[in-house]
Amino acid sequence: MEKISRLVSENGVVIFSKSTCCLCYAVNILFQELTVRPVVYAIDKDPEGREMEKALFRLGCSAPAVPAVFIGGKLVGSTNEVMSLHLSGSLVTLIKPYQGLLSN
Amino acid sequence: MNSPSTPYITSRNMEIYDTSRNIGIYEPMHQMSMWADIKSNGFLNTPTSMLVEVDTKLDNQSEDTSHETLGHSNKYDQETNKPVDKVLRRLAQNREAARKSRLRKKAYVQQLESSRSKLLQLEQELERTRQQGALIGVGLDAIPPGFSGPINSGICAFDLAYGSWVEEQDRLVDNLKTAIYTYTDEELCILVDVVMNHYSDLFRMKATSAKADVFYLMSGMWKTSAERLFLWIGGFRPSELLKVLLPHLDLLEQEHAEVCNLKQSCQQTEDALSQGMDKLQQTLSDALAAGQLGEGSYFPQISNAMERLDALVSFVNQQADHIRQVTLQQMARILDTRQTAQGLLVLGEYCQRLRALSLLWETRPREPT
Secondary structure (H helix, E strand, C coil), X not given: CHHHHHHHHHCCXXXXXXXXXXXXXXXXXXHHHCCCCCEEEEHXXXXXXXXXXXXXXXXXXXXXXXXXXXXXXXXXXXXXXXXHHHHCCHXXXXXXXXXXXXXX | CCCCCCCCCCHHHHHHHHHCCCCCCCCHHHHHHHHHHHHHCCCCCCHXXXXXXXXXXXXXXXXXXXXXXXXXXXXXXXXXXXXXXXXXXXXXXXXXXXXXXXXXXXXXXXXXXXXXXXXXXXXXXXXXXXXXXXXXXXXXXXXXXXXXXXXXXXXXXXXXXXXXXXXXXXHHHHHHHHHHHHCCHHHHHHHHHHXXXXXXXXXXXXXXXXHHXXXXXXHCCCCCHHHHCCCCCCCCCXXXXXXXXXXXXXXXXXXXXXXXXXXHHHHHHHHHHHHHHHHHHHHHHHHHHCXXXXXXXXXXXXXXXXXXXXXXXXXXXXXXXXXXXXXXXXXXXHCCXXXXXXXXXXXXXXXXXXXXXXXXXXXXXCCCC
């Protein structure tokens, strides 16, 4: 989907979320602890929200679609994947280019 | 206890009756002879008729008493011109007193009967609870006051399964104790796999139980009391356990650094998840408090809150267990077989000590209240 592709290519770390989703909030907090400022896009606030959700499913996200985390334009996954990566020490490697930066 | 048809005739009941307030009129010996009369007259099987019989007896007694009084009053009231009035007045007074006494007795007996049935009920409940407590190896203190009503069968199943899990865990830890010194690396590797799989079993059990009642898991009531002190989203904080483990492991510098990194990553994910929980509480609270509090009808708020609750708490619980499981796997990756065995042993015994502490606490001698 055009909107998603544009967002993930223009920004290092993107989290697609819903405003009421607490796990999206948790994932955002984790990135901030790692001095990363992700772009958080609330799809429930977007008129094309349903379309975006379907697109996320098509890209490989399983229900629930959010949080959907993209790093460097690539889909990393949801909360599970992000936390597994961090505990294995791999997450810091992925976000290194984007640490200590303001969201772009 | 007495059978229902003979509530009146034990000496114990008579003693109780003697000490009740305002009975006053009849002396104990008087009463005993009264009861003895009833017994010999065979009015045991029909309480109502016995009551009538007793009533009649009481009436008779009161009249007898009045006769005695009459005798006395005759002596002192020879000057009065209305001995008949006095007699009538005394009769009425006695009749009234006897009536009141009968009513009090009736009320008291009714109270005794209802207390008795309540006691039977409580005894049954206690026995049921004891049996469940014995099954799951949890002290009676672990069951909170006011915990009553039908217990979710999913919870029961989990409690039973967890009880078995702990027993098996204790066996495995005992095995590890000797295996560390006696097993070859290959044998130890197999044992370590068994223990790791056993932990996986626990996480699977918790995931299944979360579908039945996630709040039960979150409450930690399935754990012992001292363990509950350390409760974090339905279980232990993995970073806390790593802190316990670290000093007991014989590690190379490289391994030590990796474990420290893992501990730090753990702490960061725990913090993020904790804040997610706070946010969940906040959104739930906001949903419930929406609109006018105190206006009386609040169904929209409840159903809105339901939508938020649904799956959210499960997810947070799942994520916490996910962190626990991944941390365990990472430790097994960083350490070699022998170190992992040592780590599992330390972890196992630490939990055993916590459970022992809980048991000791629950069974400590207490001041009678």
